[in-house]
Amino acid sequence: MLVEFKCGNCSQIMSADPAQKGHDIECPGCGAELTIPLQGTIQSGNIIEDHLVQDMIGQGAMGQVFLASHLLMNRQVAIKTISPKVRQDDDSSVQQFIQELQMGAQLSHPSIVTVYNAGYVDGVYYISMQFVDGFDMNERVDQSGPLAENEALAVVSKVADAMSYAWNDFNMIHRDIKPENIRVSTRGDVMIMDFGLAKVRQDDDSKEEGLVIGTPDFMSPEQAQGQMDIDFRADIYGLGVVLIYLLTGKRPFIADNPFDVVAMHINRPMPKLKMLNPDVKVSEATQAMISKMVAKDRDERYISWEEVGETVDRIIAGPQKPRKKTPAKKKTRTKVSAAPRRRRRRRRSSNMGIIFFMVLVLAVILGAVFASRM
Numbered sequence: 001m002l003v004e005f006k007c008g009n010c011s012q013i014m015s016a017d018p019a020q021k022g023h024d025i026e027c028p029g030c031g032a033e034l035t036i037p038l039q040g041t042i043q044s045g046n047i048i049e050d051h052l053v054q055d056m057i058g059q060g061a062m063g064q065v066f067l068a069s070h071l072l073m074n075r076q077v078a079i080k081t082i083s084p085k086v087r088q089d090d091d092s093s094v095q096q097f098i099q100e101l102q103m104g105a106q107l108s109h110p111s112i113v114t115v116y117n118a119g120y121v122d123g124v125y126y127i128s129m130q131f132v133d134g135f136d137m138n139e140r141v142d143q144s145g146p147l148a149e150n151e152a153l154a155v156v157s158k159v160a161d162a163m164s165y166a167w168n169d170f171n172m173i174h175r176d177i178k179p180e181n182i183r184v185s186t187r188g189d190v191m192i193m194d195f196g197l198a199k200v201r202q203d204d205d206s207k208e209e210g211l212v213i214g215t216p217d218f219m220s221p222e223q224a225q226g227q228m229d230i231d232f233r234a235d236i237y238g239l240g241v242v243l244i245y246l247l248t249g250k251r252p253f254i255a256d257n258p259f260d261v262v263a264m265h266i267n268r269p270m271p272k273l274k275m276l277n278p279d280v281k282v283s284e285a286t287q288a289m290i291s292k293m294v295a296k297d298r299d300e301r302y303i304s305w306e307e308v309g310e311t312v313d314r315i316i317a318g319p320q321k322p323r324k325k326t327p328a329k330k331k332t333r334t335k336v337s338a339a340p341r342r343r344r345r346r347r348r349s350s351n352m353g354i355i356f357f358m359v360l361v362l363a364v365i366l367g368a369v370f371a372s373r374m
């Protein structure tokens with residue numbers, strides 16, 4: 001189906017191939033330079049503000065994610081479009097959308113995907129960001145099953161470090177920590193995506209329905225209850241549930257509809273890892289850490305991201321082996337320092353022998369001289 005649009009200068013009606021959306025053309029009526037409008041959707045081949053859209057690489061609840069190349073910078077980026085159903089397109093919505101993303105765009109951390117730009121063009125809200133070639137943690141578990149304990153903890157350690165930076169330096173929380181938002185690059189870097197995006201969606205949807213929106217599978221009880229004063233501890237809960245998923249391959253609460261899942265996060269005790277997957281082999285230390293991360297009452301969770309990070313790193317380092325007894329070491333040290341002393345003493349006694357011999361020779365010579373004179 002062709003895209004129909006009107007020249008703003010001479011009102012000539014024109015049609016174009018949908019793949020040409022965003023490209024510039026000359027109006028056949030008046031010769032003015034026009035851009036073929038995007039009209040709410042984009043696809044491969046379209047141009048969206050200096051980005052040539054390539055393949056679609058993913059689809060989420062908010063919209064689609066495309067690989068694109070920035071025509072001037074000659075670099076690959078990911079473009080996330082936000083469906084018009086999710087956002088209204090009046091001026092204040094556009095402003096609010098950009099303001100909220102400006103917060104996320106300030107973050108600069110090796111484990112947080114960099115946001116380059118955000119905007120609204122011809123019915124399309126979009127965000128351009130660092131493209132992370134690799135796989136997300138959901139794809140990883142789907143393809144190769146649950147992760148080994150230390151592998152899962154290494155992911156948690158990186159995420160905790162990035163979250164600590166965002167909370168301590170910017171007072172920012174993620175609100176949507178889930179396996180799809182944690183990606184591992186082909187170089188092995190762990191990257192968090194969609195920082196601050198949940199807020200964009202929540203603000204808009206809650207305006208319409210007064211409901212908390214998001215994937216309920218990893219949502220903290222306080223978030224699920226729609227509390228307004230949530231803090232970093234909601235993300236600690238989310239990361240705890242992600243860790244359960246990485247180790248068992250299972251989401252802890254499954255129900256026919258999202259409302260029941262949310263209710264289970266609020267009311268049901270978190271199932272033990274063995275109940276979710278009888279084959280799981282995880283240390284007691286990790287199990288204790290998970291229990292603390294997913295405590296229903298946020299006051300019973302870790303009191304900072306640093307505490308989470310330190311706990312993970314301690315578990316990864318393993319139990320400290322007892323030190324070897326020190327006397328053996330002392331003996332060695334004594335031996336090392338004794339040898340030169342003995343050598344010095346031997347050298348001194350051999351010196352004494354030479355002196356004694358020379359005195360003797362001198363005495364014999366003097367004796368001979370004295371005898372010859374007599």
Ligand SMILES: Nc1ncnc2c1ncn2[C@@H]1O[C@H](COP(=O)(O)OP(=O)(O)OP(=O)(O)O)[C@@H](O)[C@H]1O
Nearest residue numbers: 057058059060061062065078130131132136180181
């Ligand atoms: N910057 C990026 N680089 C590479 N892949 C990405 C990037 N951002 C998102 N993706 C991938 O695109 C897919 C869809 O992501 P998207 O964020 O739209 O949905 P989601 O995270 O599954 O759900 P939600 O809409 O709730 O955030 C995911 O597999 C994600 O890993």
Ligand SMILES: [Mg+2]
Nearest residue numbers: 060180181194
């Ligand atoms: Mg996402």
